[in-house]
Amino acid sequence: MQFRTILTSIALAGLLGGVTTTILAAAPAANPADEVVLEMAQAFKKGQSKRLSELLPLTRGHVLEPWAAYWELRSRLESASAQEISTFLRRYPDTYQEDRLRNDWLLLLGQRRDWNQFVQVAPSYRMKDDREVRCYTLAMEHILGGVDMSHEVKDQWYAQKNAGDGCTLAAQAHFDNQQLTPADIWRKARLSLEARQIKATQQAVDMVAPQADAALTSLLVKPEKYLSKTTPRSLRNDQELAVLALIRLAETDPEGAAQLLGHRWAAQLDAQQRAWAWGAIGKQAAQRLAPNALGFFANANAADLSDEHLTWYARAALRANQWPRVLSSIAAMSPATAAEPTWVYWRARGLLTLTQNNAAQQEARTLLQSIAGVRGFYELLAQEELGLPITPPPQPEPLTATEKEAARTNPGLQRALAAIQLGLRSEGVREWNYATNMHQAGGMSDRELLAAADLACEHEVWDRCINTSERTKRVVDLKQRFPMPHKQAVLERTRNIGLDPAYVYGLIRQESRFVMDAQSGVGAAGLMQVMPATARWTAKKIGLTGFTPQQLSERDTNIAIGTGYLKLVLDDFAGSMPMAAAAYNAGPGRPRNWRGQSGGPVMEAAIWAENVPFNETRDYVKKVLANTTIYAAMISGKTQSLKARLGQIGPQDATVTAHQELP
Secondary structure, eight states: OOOOOOOOHHHHHHHHTTOOOBOOSSOOOSSHHHHHHHHHHHHHHHTOHHHHHHHGGGGTTOTTHHHHHHHHHHTTGGGOOHHHHHHHHHHSTTSHHHHHHHHHHHHHHHHHTOHHHHHHHGGGOOOOOOHHHHHHHHHHHHHHHOOOOHHHHHHHHHHOSSOOHHHHHHHHHHHHTTSSOHHHHHHHHHHHHHTTOHHHHHHHHHHHOGGGHHHHHHHHHOHHHHHHHSOOOOOHHHHHHHHHHHHHHHHHOHHHHHHHIIIIIGGGSOHHHHHHHHHHHHHHHHHTTOTTHHHHHHTSOGGGSOHHHHHHHHHHHHHTTOHHHHHHHHHHSOHHHHTSHHHHHHHHHHHHHHOOSHHHHHHHHHHHHHHOSSSSHHHHHHHHHTTOOBOOOOOOOOOOHHHHHHHHTOHHHHHHHHHHHHTOHHHHHHHHHIIIIISSTTOOOHHHHHHHHHHHHHTTOHHHHHHHHTTOSSOOOHHHHSOOTTHHHHHHHHHHHTOOHHHHHHHHHHHTTTOTTOBOTTSOBTTTTBOHHHHHHHHHHTTOTTOOGGGGGBHHHHHHHHHHHHHHHHHHTTTOHHHHHHHHHHOTHHHHHHTOOTTOOOEEHHHHHHTOSSHHHHHHHHHHHHHHHHHHHHHHOSOBOHHHHHOEEOSOOTTSOOOTTOO
């Protein structure tokens, strides 16, 4: 395949009109106090406690004084007196900074096991979003009052992403009193290992089998050797260590793990242990899109599998067009997971596919009606499945002057905007989220959220505008949720190169939320989050001479290169929007592999997208296509079809050679 030049340097000059706009990471400080605040932000990141104390008096009266005071005290919290902390909490009442410091103080008190102070401070904690603080609270209630909180302890501990002192302490306390069983502890070890959280795995094993430290180290390093050389025994610890070794081996060699399980270990494990091991093996095979994944899952009783196993069981069954297994795997999921729009939709589709009786058909329609709307990918698909048009819903009643004024004068929102405008985006976002979500129990009402989103839109803080508006429960303002900044530049550019502007807007909304100076941890920059190497390659292909990566901060250059690359990728994937979106996020080589081998099945792109092995890319593809459909409805004013945009995906035509140059 030959790439054509999409845009010459002369055409680009015409597009830019001879002017480029450089977006700086931070606006110039308007006054000396602004400079002090910015210096304090840097000093806090560097741990310069003494410098923070020197600068703090210079921020008195500044709108961001609460932040300055928080940084100063937080930097020396471990040596601060209880009186200093109380003084801070009284000086900045009802602020994010007050509750954030309380959060930090509770964590420190928990680490110190200072339950007398902890019990005094905890009732005033408003955010309630820190899992460690909650676990310390559970531990404290158990230690001081003997309260059995084992059910919530398990929920919190199992959901914890990394090793943590608070949840481990709460679990240990309940285990010591036999309110958690060895099976509960081993389950945590399995979950942690499947999530590749080695430290958390070690913590759990140390709790239930401290003598197994050497064996655990061995199986983590060389699981195949451990499984091959260890004599199988029907002792609980030996069985559980074997399950961990099988989980570990399945990460790199599902087939090898299956061989060792089937021929050497199956007879020594109980039914639940065998099921979990087969589930872990099946999940890894499913993530490789291997056809034998369903065979591995079939060896297990679905009721003994984790939700993570079951979601991959359902995905593998969808890919293989095995609808009975789709339904059985969804039926075995926990109520919370089964209630997610993803599995509500596929359950309904399964019922529609397999059953013709009126009761089942009505159940399917009821399921679809429960999620149908414009809030997401499966909600849109449910809308179409019901034969309802995808059109913009009516706008909410206009905000009143009083509602707008309440948002404008909200102290938390004021500080958030001031921080963002000064270049302290992370601090501003946290303050904004606290003001809208946590400052009052249950967060802001729908009308308050609309007013806050409107304020963010007015200040062109598009990410807060979108995210705040998305939190409304009973009303939907699509103009807030799907804004179209830089409209003239995007429409002109897409028209010139033959690209759907709705697709570009759908991608930008997911990539950067229209934050001009967005920078990812791996170096992707600007509105369309283009990597420097990709940008240099694309600049040559579109005829943009003299390009340097620094120009990615320029709006029009970023749009020109981002859309140019997207167009090249879309052409290379024969116009498939889902595959091009996956390529934009994960690189073009991966979606080529994910489409399957020659002779493999052709499937709905929704099934293909649901089987994308990477969580981030799977979520990205679905959101970009849903965004695109909404933007198309808004731009055209006409009903749209997400299904039509998705199409079908199967193995690549053997007569077509993929362009391997694409970075």
